Amino acid sequence: MNTYPIIETQHLTKSYGGTPRVDHINLAVQQGEIFGFLGPNGAGKTTTLKMLLGLIQPTKGSVKVFGKELRNNRRFILNQTGSLIESPSYYGHLTGLENLRVMQRLRSLPAKNIDKVLKIVRLDNHKHKPARQYSLGMKQRLGLAMALLAFPSLLILDEPTNGLDPAGIGEIRELIQSLPAQYGMTILVSSHLLSEIEQIATSVGIISEGKLLFQGTMAALQAQNQAAIHFQTHDPAMAVKVLAAHGYRPRILEQLLVFGAMQDSEVARINEILVSSQISVSRIEAFKKSLEDIFLDLTGKERSL
Template sequence: MTYAIETHQLSYCRGQQLIVDNLNLQVPVGSIFGFLGPNGSGKTTTIRLLLGLIRTANPCVQIFGEDIRENRLSILAKIGALIEAPMLYPHLSGYENLEISRLARQVDRKQVENVLDLVGLTREAKKRVEHYSLGMRQRLGIALALLGNPDLLILDEPTNGLDPAGIREIRRLLVELSQVHRKTVFISSHLLSEMEKFVTHVGILNHGQMLFQGPVNRLHRDFSAQSTEQTLEDIFLTLTNSKL
């Protein structure tokens, strides 16, 4: 199997605290991979390690089979990322925000219109971002990540704070990006019932350790043979020993 992301015993300490503990992550090409875990489990730190935003002594990260230590610039050109809330200029329009990023990345001007169409913001492109809803801002953040036509999208909690309609819009968009545009989507979240609706693979992280990773149907199959747990939320709570 070909992997878009692969790590080998990836670890990271903050002071004396071990945040990521010997993580062997495998994200298949073309998958929608839900990276799940409680708050403080190490999800965002892992994403920052994957992107080289923080460093560790032995990175052990491969993107599409290339070592990020040796080919960081060429690898980053294949990645679009949105970490937490997008950094936007509220006094500028959505189009102007994209144009600034386009110029910085030196990509073709036509891509601005293309990504606006992909995320459904063409009609609102000339509107100032300060007048956008939260869902529109998140879609604009994803549009920024799509500039350069990356093969891999890494999204950290892109549905945080959205209402059900906004969450549905993001879900529809991510499924389209995967199934129609053939992009690999790596998405961290704690919204388990929502993730269960569209991810193809999951990795469940707790205290920096991977408790399970693989196809969603295998997760359900493994646990249905052991117990009456059925939903992703039930399985997650069992694995992490969490309580409602």
């Protein structure tokens, strides 16, 4: 396995009219990862991905892919990279098969790759249908087939489930999850659909207003949030007074007593204090935030629109 990140940026910045859209981002994507690039709409995700592919030039900073500087090795890097940015490009009057043949010939790829990718994206039964007659989900899968045609080492996908129905989202999710193990691919996938990234990503980066707020494994992100303990009582205000005499300082949230993470023995002790003080406890719950809650805390944005 390579010792260097597959993707590495240093202080990557893109400004328009003096206003940074991407602001000094240091990304590191390791080999074999599914790296989820999360952010609200307009956060700078697509601008970042375009810079990784050399589609737009950074205002400052550097991009390395496969350990090589992008500016001096773009052809080498792109020969090993597949991408789907914003929306699929295709010739509407050509069939799915014909669109893939155009791409195959332009890139001098083996013809057998066409049948392989059609099966992978489940378009083999629709390959003779004009692309303009495809549903939105089928068009998205055709774009994925084009991105996969060279069986690249790196796959960059920008909102690949955008506009799809739940069944289509599930299909794309399953496909993305299968690629690293089956074909040794590293995948960078951007999304504002947080629940989708939570299900597929091994690592995650969170961007908001052009700034990278978090980067690490999904486990590390979840570890930032220790479980809180909630007590439901018939008289929260009185419960707070009683517990204060024993050194506890819970806060009240929606008529619940909220404590930080604690051992089971301490939970039992608090319950004993309340019951012995004639304050009935009707429920004790451990509450842990979802990835969406953590994301909202970090960005201060609505979860997904």
